[in-house]
Amino acid sequence: MTDDVEKHNAKMFKKKVARDKIMATKTEEKGLVIVHTGKGKGKSSAAFGMIFRCIAHDMPCAVVQFIKGGMSTGERDLILSSFADKCQFHTMGEGFTWETQDKSRDIEMAQAAWAKAKELIADDNIRMVLLDEINIALRYDYIDVNEVVAFLAEHKPEMSHVVCTGRNAKEELIEAADLVTEMELIKHPFRSGVKAQAGVEF
Structure with a gap:
């Protein structure tokens, strides 16, 4: 064995010992409040990845979409056609706020989505609930963030896990969450004139 290989193996052995020691202290299991926020792409995509993991583990789960309307998306169509027995899917929004241009209707729909979300979250048979784009509804104060935080803490x-997605997550929700990831925008094809495409955005 060359010196480089021996040094690498020794380094990796030390790393494994240290890692095993750390992992031995991680014994708790609990339901998490998870927030995906930031200007970068991938917030909902990562959340749906967890939903599909739940489906693969035969864990009942649910999705509530707060903003997105009834447009066809790959994840929605696949869940409804193949996994409706494992994952409830509720599209409660009517599109992005700049498209609806009807604040009272947006508030009404957001409140209806939150009512459905509370029902699903409180059901202890459901292991994960994805609240897709709830952060947008919270940003515009269509839903009271303090009510959301209190409900998650008390009910x-x-x-069970609850995943909240969308830009501009409110500080109150970030503070209450167990896991927060901010997606950072470095480059996006939209800025170069490339439209949203099937398989990438929907």
Whole structure:
């Protein structure tokens, strides 16, 4: 064995010992409040990745879409056609706020989505609930962030997960969450005139 290989193996051995020691201290399991926010792409995509993991593990789950309307998306069509027995899917929005241009209607729809979300979150048979684009509804104060934080603290079952997506997550929700990821925008094809495409954005 060359010196380089021996040094690498010794380094990796030390790293494994240290890693195993850290992992031995991680024994708790609990339901998490997870927030995906930021200007970068991938917030909903990453959340749907977790939904599909739940489906693969035969764990009941649910999706509530707060903003997106009834347009066809790959994840929605696949869940409804193949996994409706494992994942409830509720598209409650009517499109982005700049398209609807009807604040009272937007508030009404957001409140209806939150009512459905509360029902699903409180059901301890459901292991994960994705609140897709709830951060947008919270940003515009269509829903009271303090009510959301209080409900999650008081009514979310101990072992269930709730995932909240959307830009501009409110500080109150970030503070209450167990896991927060901010997607950073570095480059996006939209800025170069490339439209949203099937398989990438929807």
